Amino acid sequence: MKAPMGVLRDAFARDLALAAVLTVVAQVELALADDVEGPRGWHAAGFALVTGAVALRRRAPLAAAAAGAVGITMSTLAGEVPGPVAPLLSLILVTYAVASYSSMRRALAGLAIVLAAILVYPLVARSTFGDELGNLVIFVAIWLLGVAVRRREQRAAIAEAEVARERAEHEAERARAVRDERLRIARELHDVVAHGVSGMVLHAGAARQALTTEPEAAEASLLEVEAAGRQSLGELRTMLTVMRVDDTMPGDLVEAAVERAREAGLAVDARIVWAPEALAAETVLAAGRIVQEAVTNVVRHAQGATRVVIDVEDVGASVRVRVADDGRPSGDPRPGLGLVGMRERAAALGGEVDAGPAEDGGWRVEALLPRGAS
Known part of the structure; x- marks a missing residue:
């Protein structure tokens, strides 16, 4: 299920702001760090690349993961920087994003890219097996969390679509019921009106023919017209009563x-x-x-x-x-x-x-x- 464009724009604006904050923090951390190995400019470019990747974590998750991995690799190859937090946090965010906002194939590709970048460190620096295993476990766990969240959201979207479908079916069924009820009322009205009016027309015609020659017969026919009208009104009341109360027995x-x-x-x-x-x-x-x-x-x-x-x-x-x-x-x-x-x-x-x-x-x-x- 795709989010509305307005929601996507708002999310990108928040990611852009977060990336800017992380970039500033990373550069400050680098400027204040002591014992930095290698050229600071190379570290600054690598940090900017990994923190800037956060801005694309929802729009292009795989590209963000790749950019973050390249940025971390650049800094690793340049030398060691003691204790940077912002670049590590940025890489965690893009790892979670590639799992949460991508298809499974792209999510696996993003995980492989990030793990490859992490494994560069023991190749150029001295580290223990436990340290590297811990780093791998952390990023795999973050990636698995993103996958779990994505699947939960997919299930929620499917459930929401099912509810919407059932609601639409219910509305359609209600519309059909209203249409059927209108047709039923039309039939009832046709039965009552056609039956009563036909009798009234019949007796009115007889009264017209006998009006000048047989006044008494004409009067009798007019009384029949009146009686037919009264009966039709009574039947209309009966019909409305039956419609209102299901267990009301109609007249004979x-x-x-x-x-x-x-x-x-x-x-x-x-x-x-x-x-x-x-x-x-x-x-x-x-x-x-x-x-x-x-x-x-x-x-x-x-x-x-x-x-x-x-x-x-x-x-x-x-x-x-x-x-x-x-x-x-x-x-x-x-x-x-x-x-x-x-x-x-x-x-x-x-x-x-x-x-x-x-x-x-x-x-x-x-x-x-x-x-x-x-």
Whole structure:
């Protein structure tokens, strides 16, 4: 995971400041040191190179390690300087950096370069095996610490990316849930409004035709319009109640659909064999809406329909719904929102809806819904 450019600039500025401080300290140490072997200018250049490498420890870790190793080697070959701290600290920093900020291949190359520079000292000066082994152990330990920190940060970055991915998936799932809920509400509103308005339009048309010749019939039709409007409002309240409370049982929409078919002048052959209170609320609601939508389609689209068959039966693990009429389909034969809504409603419960021409003429809608838990 790459850091933002602003963060990198700030880190480089801090490294540059640290390198400047270490450079000043190293030169002061050299100026105050006694018994310096070899030319001081050569030592000063070597110290400046190793302390200046700190400025690149994050931007170019391998180059910083190489520069530090060259600087230490220059000073070692020039002669001995008693007790310099800043150059040693700078070499430790670039060793840690090459392990912490590089790939494993570059980190190993950086370690090899630093250890090679350290091993130059016993070649030109007298030192014990214990001293050199101690130096090697110190720098290897610093390098291993850098590798451990790098791996920990990588694991943290992977974990952070996983959390971000899960959060994005959760947001996407929530967006899908909101979209599905909007579609469900649209279907519910379509069912209620289409069913109620179609009945109102039917009775309003009858009232208009009888207004001048049969005032009493016109008044009766207008009363039906009023009753249909009141019923639609009641169904809207029921729908909103069911949306708010999952375990609220909806009204008996099947019986209401049967009554609406009779009011439309259709001969109704109804066989209702179920106990809604023993079924899951969503199954009862889906069955009622399917019957209601199918009856509405008969009233609105079936030309010449005089009879409708409505069967709702609890058959053990399922509820079977069938609505058939003897009319002729009119208009666009393709399924509209009503039939699509039936199928989606059934599919959401694990059921299915089949619709098409009946064998004896007319149109039929058949649904099989899972019974669900009461």
